[in-house]
Amino acid sequence: MSNIIAPISIQDKYADMIRQRENEDGSELSILNLGPTHPATHGIFQNVLLMDGERILDAEQTVGYIHRAFEKIAENRPFYQINVLTDRMNYCSSPINNFGWWMTLEKLLSVEVPKRAQYLRVILMELARISDHLICNSILAVDTGAFTGFLYVMQYRERIYEIYEELCGARLTTNMGRIGGLERDLSDTGFRKLRAFMKDFPVAFKEFEALVSRNRIFMDRCVNVGGISADKAISYGFTGPNLRAAGVDYDIRIVNPYSSYEDFQFDIPVGKSGDTYDRYCVRNEEIWQSYRIIQQALDKLPDGPIHADVPEFYLPPKEQVYTSMEALIYHFKIVMGEIPVPKGEVYHCVEGGNGELGFYLVSDGSRVPYRLHFRRPCFIYYQAFTDMIKGGLLSDAIVIMSSLNVIAGELDA
């Protein structure tokens, strides 16, 4: 591969600037490659930085190192096989991606999901949000030199994964849910694990906050680093915690509620200056709010079916396929793709770990999408990175990148 070193076009662009500066005052600029594989970038991104000593004068990102052409693959797969592609976008919070995709389909097919399934989805999505933010914030602490906090909370991500395991058998790429609801109810062990998590998590997380949030070194590294104004953040297409840190209370769960979010009480934390410390604080508070939502959902969890009555889209139980004629027919039709779907275009978005995760689906009535576009929040806001690090120090760039929570899988799709 030719671009392990800086791509030629970027080298040429910077060569002129280096020459010019050398002629002006004799000082020497240098080009630094941060990435593609670098322990501080948490994923495969390359940043070509033009440096004057420790200071960054200009930067350019090259992305696409794990591009897997999901949108192309999706055009060749039946709807239910696309779910496994969505897992692999933001792999820190795969259930949100999964349910976002099912909800898009449910919108297209006009399927009403029963309350119990909606509440369970909310619980799982909020657990996913907790694990996503937990990783982002604890890794941010690691990047500023505080390793202990990370170790305190890491086991709680593990416990969230164990709850996923109880539902779907997988930990990271969950493939949860089906059209119309969930593939199975959370087991008794699952509920026990969930209750135990709810009991233990606040203690550990408070400890983490006590250790990191007001830590002198951490604050020195984060306060007033990588700030962005609300106007600029909106123009750059920021959504999610990064936008809320800049002071805009835009949250899809409030703006376009889905999956019964309107039934729950929760607050939207906002920051002020949009700097790294605000992003950290907003994520921390969102973890508490997610915790609050899970508590309410658990308390109010209704009984009832866990999937809608849509036999033409929801696979029948396997034992029925062998004994009942109807189940056999539906099973065959679903697997062989003989069920027509409505024609039309639908856009659905959910509040992902990083912001507005959108699915734009163009259906021509066949079993595969005519076009499926993923609106990946990371991809859209990562272009602001150059602006945010320009003029700063190299060590600040690392912290800013970490606090933006750029996930390579989502960035490159």
Next chain:
Amino acid sequence: MTNEQIQEQLLAKFGDNISAFKDEFGMMSFEVSRDFNTEALHFLRDELGFNFLTDVCGIHYPDMETERQFAVVYHLHNWVENVRIRFKSFLNGENPEIETASKLYLSANWQERETYDFYGIVFTGHPDLKRILNMDEMVSFPLRKEFPLEDGSRTDKDDRYFGRIPVNANSN
């Protein structure tokens, strides 16, 4: 602000250049002729309050007539009134070209690069129009319908099955 009001104002401003209004799954969508996409975006942003460009992407319709073989799709969101709309601009199949929106919304920059990368749609006036997710040496546009997906039944790892050679990459 209702969809009817938006439609009225747009028709009063652009007349025949805006057409095909319809409501799909709660979102209004319409078509804007190719030459007026930035003017429409400008009007929508400054007069009608659509402050947020949610998404830009392309679609390929190889079976349509030449004038309508590509479409660029814009999703916009008005945060004050909480209204979402979508509009498409159809482009010529041989020479897909449209004006860039990156001067109005900074977020359009990479999204248009992605659209160029996938479909070869040229955004005139774009500050840095080059491939973003695929390698620079690639010469074809992978999300066009004629571009084949990897053959699922292949038994080896020949580059031809990935569509890389002989026509897909510059030899130097």
